[in-house]
Amino acid sequence: MTSSGSRTATGPTPVLDLDTDVVTLTRQLCDIESVSRDEQRIADAVETALTALPHLSVTRLGHTVVARTELGRGERVVIAGHLDTVPVNGNFPSRMDEETGILHGLGTCDMKGGDAVILRLAATVPEPVRDVTYVLYEAEEIEEEFNGLKRVAEERPDLLEADFAILMEPSNAGVEAGCQGTLRVEVRTTGERAHSARSWKGVNAIHGAADVLARLNAYEARRPVIDGLEYHEGLNAVAIRGGVAGNVVPDECVVEVNYRFAPDVSTVEAEAFVRDFFEGYDVTLTDLGAAAMPGLDRPAAQQFLEAVGGRVAPKFGWTDVARFTALGVPAVNYGPGDPLFAHKADEHVPVAEIEHCERALRAWLTAGPAGPAERAGA
Amino acid sequence: MTSSGSRTATGPTPVLDLDTDVVTLTRQLCDIESVSRDEQRIADAVETALTALPHLSVTRLGHTVVARTELGRGERVVIAGHLDTVPVNGNFPSRMDEETGILHGLGTCDMKGGDAVILRLAATVPEPVRDVTYVLYEAEEIEEEFNGLKRVAEERPDLLEADFAILMEPSNAGVEAGCQGTLRVEVRTTGERAHSARSWKGVNAIHGAADVLARLNAYEARRPVIDGLEYHEGLNAVAIRGGVAGNVVPDECVVEVNYRFAPDVSTVEAEAFVRDFFEGYDVTLTDLGAAAMPGLDRPAAQQFLEAVGGRVAPKFGWTDVARFTALGVPAVNYGPGDPLFAHKADEHVPVAEIEHCERALRAWLTAGPAGPAERAGA
Secondary structure (H helix, E strand, C coil): CCCCCCCCCCCCCCCCCCCCCHHHHHHHHHCCCCECCCCHHHHHHHHHHHHCCCCCEEEEECCEEEEECCCCCCCEEEEEEECCECCCCCCCCCEEECCCCEEECCCHHHHHHHHHHHHHHHHHCCCCCCEEEEEEECCCCCCHHHCHHHHHHHHCHHHHCCCEEEECCCCCCCEEECECEEEEEEEEEECECEEHHHHHHCECHHHHCHHHHHHHHHCCCCCCEECCEECCCEEEEEEEEEECCCCEECCEEEEEEEEEECCCCCHHHHHHHHHHHCCCCEEEEEEEECCECCCCCCHHHHHHHHHHCCCEEECCCCCCHHHHHHCCCCEEEECCCCHHHCCCCCCEEEHHHHHHHHHHHHHHHHCCCCCCCCCCCC | CCCCCCCCCCCCCCCCCCCCCHHHHHHHHHCCCCECCCCHHHHHHHHHHHHCCCCCEEEEECCEEEEECCCCCCCEEEEEEECCECCCCCCCCCEEECCCCEEECCCHHHHHHHHHHHHHHHHHCCCCCCEEEEEEECCCCCCHHHCHHHHHHHHCHHHHCCCEEEECCCCCCCEEECECEEEEEEEEEECECEEHHHHHHCECHHHHCHHHHHHHHHCCCCCCEECCEECCCEEEEEEEEEECCCCEECCEEEEEEEEEECCCCCHHHHHHHHHHHCCCCEEEEEEEECCECCCCCCHHHHHHHHHHCCCEEECCCCCCHHHHHHCCCCEEEECCCCHHHCCCCCCEEEHHHHHHHHHHHHHHHHCCCCCCCCCCCC
């Protein structure tokens, strides 16, 4: 096993019991500390557990583990989840509240519950009706350059070839389709410094930002309907800074603006929109993530929706589903937990949602292509 | 001698030669490093030199030295300068350009040239026609709490009693009368945080600052004429800050605003003006310095103006002259050097201006009250 990228891995590889119930397995995963860039131990445990299953072909890339069935089915689907968490925040290890059926702690919501579902399916559905590629990857919570799914897409795109993909990010155990894109720019006004006691000798760049903010106030959000889902764009100043000293007319003001754009807008169009919107100002692009079309018109997507049932909602936040879209694979977010509690000290998940997701996906992987089936866990 | 407040004073007390010419003395003063809070050595040198003069009564308070003639004249004037400088900026020690007659280096302009004039007058005019209080004080360039003139005004206001005061801050060897006041407020807008992917769930506090900046853009400066001098007010954002993270609609934005107000505006009126101007917003006062009336109608001021001649200009920046005004003493700024070069790496002073100020003040201190007199240095 590789040791590259590890920072604090110590002790023997933890043992995961894939034969236990999905909630117990969720807790086992939560209790292996795996803050981004410290995923070696959890990836080792996952790799060890999956390699022991003869019906899977396992590949490791960094601290990302890919396990595939090779049954020659007419269709292949990806089910993916990240192994890392945001930093510990007084919420490690996990704590089960038996009375409410809620599991508390770091990673419970984002997204060890989804990971446990993936591992349970991998272990207990040896002959799915559609070939499955299970992906458990590193470094989703930090800078994109470390993202394990990005690395697989770049170095081994063949491993991600599929007709449909499910990313098990928390979505209240409902289907959230596609995702909006995100773009950040710095809009800069300039002026001329002067002592504030003789301010008429200078040009105040902060005053110059009044019009930038006025334009933002006048913005009207697009709400396009795509595949029956209403998306909702947004254009917001997320930061502003300016100032030299308390007695100086400032010569620069920077407004950092975040544009969230619907899936029918390309990255090129998104950038053009923002540059046009702030015409006359110095606009610097600092971040750009493509949107993902919901792709609900594809047969694989339709069958998945029939199997899991429930309402489909648009995904407003950007997620790694966009990486699948970029590879031509329609993808949805579907996982246990309320995303509003992700990254919070009081992160938690109702265990019933974990169990629900496991049942629904098991039905989809074991039923014929015509409809859903509900079976007890193996 | 006291050692309190000293940080880096080392070695023996430097010796100042008050019998040399004013330019040489300026260099001696410049070459004693005396960044604010490190004034012990220069204060020791000044105290030693002045104590040796039998016609002066010397008092020390911290690193501030006050030397007074006690001739029982009908009139007393203060001539004051600060001993400290802003931090060294690759411009220490001083460097004389003989060809241009310009002295370069830290403190040359702000304000060791003025200090040298004070020391030369103190040493060489033993019987001035008006009693003189020479004040050489510490910590003008930093937080007000350390200001030596403030301390004397609070602890020994009797030492500053006078009919007129001259602060030798750089003013291009011309008279700058009074000074404008300065006030700072934080104008705060508030909103409600939300993920920027669902920005319509929040209220953007930075967008809310658009109106604050629009009001600043609509501001029209008062330019009142007082004692024949046209002042010029100003209302400027000197800083702006807001932002939580690149994906969060921010719930707070703070605009720091500096109001420079003419001498006919009291501090109470200045604060009321700003609060009214930003009505509807949360306004916090953070700094307030009173303006100083020019006071050119007083006889002592008139005689000074007649002696030194030249045009009188209004002082726009706030200076310690306001402390004299608060004590009921009319005061002007009058010193060698261009204030635009104060606090700059290329700080410098034309030595002719130092010599001019020395000659003019010597004339005023040695002539009768009726008019100017020009005499060679002692």
